[in-house]
Amino acid sequence: MEIGLAYTMLTPENASIRAALQSEGAAVAEINDERESFPLDGLSGAHKGVGSLLCRSSSFSRSLCLSYVFERNGVAAINSHAAQQVCGDKVLCSSALASAGIPTPKVSMAFSQASALQAVEAMGYPCVVKPPVGSWGRMVYKVTDRACAEAVVGLKAALGHYTDKIYYVQEYVDKPGRDIRVLLVGGEIALSICRTASSPGAFLTNLNAGGKASEFPLPPEMQEAAHKVGALLGSGIYGIDFIEGKEGGFYVLEVNHAPEFSKSAGADIGRVARKIAQFAIASAKN
Numbered sequence: 001m002e003i004g005l006a007y008t009m010l011t012p013e014n015a016s017i018r019a020a021l022q023s024e025g026a027a028v029a030e031i032n033d034e035r036e037s038f039p040l041d042g043l044s045g046a047h048k049g050v051g052s053l054l055c056r057s058s059s060f061s062r063s064l065c066l067s068y069v070f071e072r073n074g075v076a077a078i079n080s081h082a083a084q085q086v087c088g089d090k091v092l093c094s095s096a097l098a099s100a101g102i103p104t105p106k107v108s109m110a111f112s113q114a115s116a117l118q119a120v121e122a123m124g125y126p127c128v129v130k131p132p133v134g135s136w137g138r139m140v141y142k143v144t145d146r147a148c149a150e151a152v153v154g155l156k157a158a159l160g161h162y163t164d165k166i167y168y169v170q171e172y173v174d175k176p177g178r179d180i181r182v183l184l185v186g187g188e189i190a191l192s193i194c195r196t197a198s199s200p201g202a203f204l205t206n207l208n209a210g211g212k213a214s215e216f217p218l219p220p221e222m223q224e225a226a227h228k229v230g231a232l233l234g235s236g237i238y239g240i241d242f243i244e245g246k247e248g249g250f251y252v253l254e255v256n257h258a259p260e261f262s263k264s265a266g267a268d269i270g271r272v273a274r275k276i277a278q279f280a281i282a283s284a285k286n
Helices: 012-023 060-072 081-088 090-099 113-123 146-158 220-233 262-283
Strands: 002-007 027-032 050-056 076-078 107-110 127-130 141-143 167-171 178-185 188-196 212-215 237-244 250-256
Touching: 002 012, 002 060, 002 262, 012 027, 012 050, 012 262, 050 060, 050 262, 060 076, 060 081, 076 262, 081 090, 081 220, 081 250, 090 107, 090 167, 090 220, 090 250, 107 113, 113 127, 113 146, 113 167, 127 146, 141 146, 178 220, 178 262, 188 220, 188 262, 212 262, 220 237, 220 250
Parallel strands: 002 027, 002 050, 050 076
Antiparallel strands: 107 167, 127 141, 127 167, 178 188, 178 237, 188 212, 237 250
16 A cells, blocks of 8 residues: 655654554655646656555645645545645634534634724724634734734735735634644544643744643543534544633634644654554555
């Protein structure tokens, strides 16, 4: 069985997945999206034996393209093109979560500076403005007053990418200085941690922004919500971010389609990679 591993960089996660696939007896077809080209009328000879494709590209657009082309040629993409579309676009993800009855913060979208400021005022201060496509907490802003809103909206208007002209305005949830990351692999919870802000009062808890990871026993209601997310998106590999309200309750903030896990798992990285490898092998089409 040959499993495709598509990546931009051989990150610790990708290296551990490659090693786990090999230890499970699978041949690994490494696909570096920086160095290869991909014919659109069928898979090239080097890729014809691939049974499933783990989409681990650093670029959302590259991952979308690769998953679409491989799926059209009978290869199981992990995650599916459809799931990636929803996870990778926060507007689509928030809408899907809300429609499925999964607790998630309120969100409004707007397409102009004037309507974005209206959305912020309607949501109330503080609120959160973030890009619809992005990761690592980049360009995620806590907006506390009108002057701050005008500055953030004006900055986005001055940027060049089309997604910067989509304004995603989210309800602010006063979380207790942490959030929870759950890694769901093929319907099984493989990892659950909490990420604590680097300093008291810090807004972002992302590990790449200095947050600290620690083990977190997932309560039954969050387990149930995680499984609902998996059922909504289809069997795959998902990084699900939960936030808690200080007065109780929880929300699914977003879902990541190619989650990093080396910092989250720590010494447990090999076990998590093995679960991913086993899922990719089980998903492969002969």
